[in-house]
Each structure stands twice: as structure tokens, then as C-alpha cells.
Amino acid sequence: xxxxxxKTHLAEHFHLAEEQxxxxxxxxxxxxxxxxxxxxxxxKENNPDHISRAGHKIKGAFLNLGLKECAQLAxxxxxxxxxGDNTTDFSRLIHELRAKxxxxxx
Numbered sequence: 379x380x381x382x383x384x385k386t387h388l389a390e391h392f393h394l395a396e397e398q399x400x401x402x403x404x405x406x407x408x409x410x411x412x413x414x415x416x417x418x419x420x421x422k423e424n425n426p427d428h429i430s431r432a433g434h435k436i437k438g439a440f441l442n443l444g445l446k447e448c449a450q451l452a453x454x455x456x457x458x459x460x461x462g463d464n465t466t467d468f469s470r471l472i473h474e475l476r477a478k479x480x481x482x483x484x
Contacts, residue, residue, distance in 0.1 A: 379445060379481055381407075387444025406443060411483050413439050414476060417455070421472050429468055430459030436475075445482075451475050 385403070388394050394402070413436035420428035433456035440449035451471060458466040 379448070379478055381482055384443045384445070384482065391444065406439075407483060410436070410439050410443070410479065414479060414483070417452075417472055418476070421468055426459040426462045426464075426468075428459075430456050433459055445479075448475060448478050451478070 381403070384406070385396075385399050388399050388402075389396070413432070417429070417432040417436055420432040433452045433454075437449050437452035437456055440446070440452055451474065455468065455471050455475070458471075459468070
């Protein structure tokens, strides 16, 4: 996963000029970091419903940026939280998501 991949996605799917992308990208990345923090905070609460809602929000952000693999992982978190699945290792899933997104956030 890379910032270049996101830029390509934004240009191809939203028909944004490079200048527009450069202006908007810091906000997108900041928003993504906030969503990631909210997901990690929900994990600390150990509340599957909050985890599900945070997973839903970050899933949308990933899809908007063309990060489908991350969106799928967020979808899994969302769905398992929604049904209150107590057998799911949310900590592992969220750490895996953090590891995937970290290169973009730096």
C-alpha cells in the first residue's frame, strides 16, 4: 500500500487533477488516522457495537481511497462486531489493519 496508489485511484475514479490531489491528500490521511484511532479506542472499550461502528466508518474511508484490501478487513471487523462475535480476536484484526495502513500514514 502506498500514497502513490491512492493518488492513482483518486485521479482515475474521481477525475481529480494532480494539484487537487496534493491539496486534499493531507486531509484524507489525517481523517484515516482519526478513524484508525477511533477503531483502536473502541477496541480498548471492548464493546463490539462500538468496534462495528468504527469499522464501518473506516471501511468507507478505505473504499474512497481505493484501498480495497483494507476495506475488506474493516468490513470483517464491522460485521463481526455487529453480531457481537465474542470469538473474534479483534485485537489481531485491528493490529493487522494498522500494519497495512501505517505506510500511508507516515
